Amino acid sequence: MSTATLPPLSSPSPAWGNRLLALLLPLFLLAALSCLAGGAQPNQAQGQNLERSVKAAFLYKFLGYVDFPGEAPAQYTVGVMGADDVAAELTQIAKGRTVNNRPIEVKSLHEGDALSGVQLLFVGGDTSRPQQVLRTAAQQGVLTVTEVENGLQQGSVINFRVVEDRVRFEVSLPAAEKNNVKLSSRLLSVAYQVQKGGQ
DSSP states (O other): OEEOOOOOOSOSTTHHHHHHHHHHHHHHHHHHHHHHGGGOOOOHHHHHHHHHHHHHHHHHHHGGGEEOSSSOOSSEEEEEESOHHHHHHHHHHHTTOEETTEEEEEEEEOTTOOOTTOSEEEEOTTOSOHHHHHHHHHHTTOEEEEOSTTTTTTTOSEEEEEETTEEEEEEEHHHHHHTTOEEOHHHHHTOSEEEOSOO
């Protein structure tokens, strides 16, 4: 499984972390390819672990390509709901790193938890009422990311999809506008699909 690589962040301060992450993403691909070398197929658990790692890396990178509403926060807070494995992986990726000179806190959330102070919310596949969560997040100017086939139709701004064994993401500009978040054109340029009209 591989992934589309986002361009490096333009901010000079997190350059070391960005270089490290730029090395990290190809390693995910290398791990997948090494499983296939010699004809051995990766087992389902290995594939799922790799997928979760790639998604966590994308969540980290997304922070550098979004303008959030209101006053700039002292730190970025990423909420993760219904995906404890992604939360754990993202915590490791973000440890000791900054984006736009801001540290990153990862919070594992449950349905019904307050979203105050959260800039990015990942709604995992184990969330039982994703539409309700997405509606609440939209009212608070949160960048929402999901991982279901109809994520954009449910109101998510970004949705992960696995296309031909690659983790890709699609974007809804109407949802971004509704959530009052502005996405960088550089992010849109590497999206698998960009939804421009309301659906």
